[in-house]
Amino acid sequence: MAKYSYELKKKIVEEYLNGKASHKILAKKYQIGESQIERWVNNYKHFGDEGLMRSRNKREYSVAFKLEAITRYETSECSYQQLALELGLTNPSIIANWRRQY
Incomplete structure (x- = not known):
């Protein structure tokens, strides 16, 4: 990338x-x-x-936060971009990665 x-x-x-x-x-x-x-x-x-700005520190998110993000995505009609902005994430693809992991 x-x-x-x-x-x-x-x-x-x-x-x-x-x-x-x-x-x-x-x-x-x-x-x-x-x-x-x-x-x-x-x-x-x-x-x-x-x-x-590209973050120099890799942020760590709790499993609970990740699962909440996945649930919100799957139960709403919002896009990864919209949900990422709501959650304060600058990279919407992280939510897709979490969905694949869990």
């Missing part, structure tokens, strides 16, 4: 939020997936600059 600098993420998010370009145009311009850009924008809106 490619890793992008905070500076690049911030630049792309600002271009989008300032109305300079759509997700689609930015994806083509920077050769980055449209959904990745959308995720950065959502993370920035919910978490500010921290939503764009």
